[in-house]
Amino acid sequence: DNEEVPMLIKHLPNLDEKNKEKPLCYPYSVKARALLHAHFQRLDLPPDTLAIDQEYIVKKCPYLVNEMINVIAQLVAGAHRNAVQYMPRLETIENCMKVSQMLIQAVDVRTSPLLQLPHLTQDMLKHFTTKKRHIQKIRDLIGMKEEDRRSLLRHLTMDEYRDIINVCASLPYVTMEVHSTVLDDEDTSITAGSIVTVEVSLKRQMMEVLFDKEELSHVDEDQDNLAIGNEDNESNKDQQENETEENADTNQKAPVWQKPKKQPKKKGGNQKNKKAKQAYNWKAAATTQEKKESSKQDTEKQGNEVAVKDEEEREDKDDVSERGAETDEETNASEGEDQREDRVESSSGQHEEDEEQWKKYQEEAKKEQQLDTKVKESHPVHCPYYGEEKQEGWWLYVSDKRNHMLITAPVQILTLKDEEELTLKFSAPHKPGLYSYTVCLRSDCYVDFDQSKNIRLDVKEAKVIEDHPQWDIPDDEDDKDKDEDTDSDYSTDFDESDED
Numbered sequence: 001d002n003e004e005v006p007m008l009i010k011h012l013p014n015l016d017e018k019n020k021e022k023p024l025c026y027p028y029s030v031k032a033r034a035l036l037h038a039h040f041q042r043l044d045l046p047p048d049t050l051a052i053d054q055e056y057i058v059k060k061c062p063y064l065v066n067e068m069i070n071v072i073a074q075l076v077a078g079a080h081r082n083a084v085q086y087m088p089r090l091e092t093i094e095n096c097m098k099v100s101q102m103l104i105q106a107v108d109v110r111t112s113p114l115l116q117l118p119h120l121t122q123d124m125l126k127h128f129t130t131k132k133r134h135i136q137k138i139r140d141l142i143g144m145k146e147e148d149r150r151s152l153l154r155h156l157t158m159d160e161y162r163d164i165i166n167v168c169a170s171l172p173y174v175t176m177e178v179h180s181t182v183l184d185d186e187d188t189s190i191t192a193g194s195i196v197t198v199e200v201s202l203k204r205q206m207m208e209v210l211f212d213k214e215e216l217s218h219v220d221e222d223q224d225n226l227a228i229g230n231e232d233n234e235s236n237k238d239q240q241e242n243e244t245e246e247n248a249d250t251n252q253k254a255p256v257w258q259k260p261k262k263q264p265k266k267k268g269g270n271q272k273n274k275k276a277k278q279a280y281n282w283k284a285a286a287t288t289q290e291k292k293e294s295s296k297q298d299t300e301k302q303g304n305e306v307a308v309k310d311e312e313e314r315e316d317k318d319d320v321s322e323r324g325a326e327t328d329e330e331t332n333a334s335e336g337e338d339q340r341e342d343r344v345e346s347s348s349g350q351h352e353e354d355e356e357q358w359k360k361y362q363e364e365a366k367k368e369q370q371l372d373t374k375v376k377e378s379h380p381v382h383c384p385y386y387g388e389e390k391q392e393g394w395w396l397y398v399s400d401k402r403n404h405m406l407i408t409a410p411v412q413i414l415t416l417k418d419e420e421e422l423t424l425k426f427s428a429p430h431k432p433g434l435y436s437y438t439v440c441l442r443s444d445c446y447v448d449f450d451q452s453k454n455i456r457l458d459v460k461e462a463k464v465i466e467d468h469p470q471w472d473i474p475d476d477e478d479d480k481d482k483d484e485d486t487d488s489d490y491s492t493d494f495d496e497s498d499e500d
Helices: 004-010 027-040 050-080 090-105 124-128 138-142 146-152 158-170 213-219 221-251 282-303 305-373 475-486 493-499
Strands: 172-181 195-206 394-400 411-413 419-427 433-443 451-459
Touching (some): 027 050, 050 090, 172 433, 172 451, 394 419, 411 419
Antiparallel strands (some): 195 419, 394 433, 433 451
């Protein structure tokens, strides 16, 4: 350390090794910062001494950066509750995320993001910015025509050029959609102090979507020609095999079981004619009965005329009373049916509303637990200067760039394979007006792959609730409460005897 570290510091002009602030002035801090700056500038170190220490430090730094981001988010939350005196600025947490990208890709703050691609050096980047072309990002390189891109990288061999194209095609291409709402059954407008829910949907694709397939086909012409030749040889072999199989099939005889089956004969039987039964002579029986009844009626008519008149008067009175009762029953039945229908409709409507609310709650719970239940695997990262394998990770948060404030704690996403849906919640400002926030998506491993979308909130005044159904207490309940208060549970017989 006394010999190699001072020699390394001479090649690092921005190290600031003479800083007297603690702990930056300690020897271990100076050495660690020197090794990190050498990693950012991709300097070659002695393999047996400083290279081993550098690899160890670089592997541990991403865990420290994640903890720093969590601590800053907790300090911001404490400052909102007036538990912390000073609130960290938004630039502090974004710089920590920037350091994570620099560690994984071994680039400096001022270096071009094109150096993340293989076989490209700082000297080659001089030809990327001229009067005819202005290429500063990886997307600019992908958007070029195949002829122009190949002429720009003409100093590379064909294999090196293919490596660059393959890495560009495997890089992430993420689209983000943002929607802000207030989850309320009655009023979904944003009021002062209400809880705003930001729904974010992410869709991850490969960067090969931006390439033109016809242009990429020219890159692998040699490999395609070899593959075509191999396929022709295999197809000829397959044709020969098929011809031999067809000849063998023609020589085979038809099997015995293919003979036509005999159809079963239909069985027929002689049907016996059943004798029809004789019909009952109901006409003769009816005439005899009518004669008997007529003779009886003639004798009984004279004696029962008076009784019949009395019965008719009584029947008329009973009919009138029965008709009135029937009308009353019909009206009551119709009213009961209407009330039942209203109750059924109201109960069905309440049941549907409850089911909708339950579905919304389940969806929210699934979204909140989605990151914890999934396996933390996404896509491998192209990081040749990082000692270990790395999976893609992202940070998602809401910020107020105008006031340099962090609105929501950053959510780390480690499961973005194809699609992901997330929710961020925060409280609206207490003063009504128009506010603009920014939803940020930042990568933890790639430089120049960050995204941000602005959302505008029209905050209105909060409604004042004057009367509430729970507060409307009828007078009968008040009288009952007073009576119950007079009968105390702690009264004894001795008190009653004193009153007497």
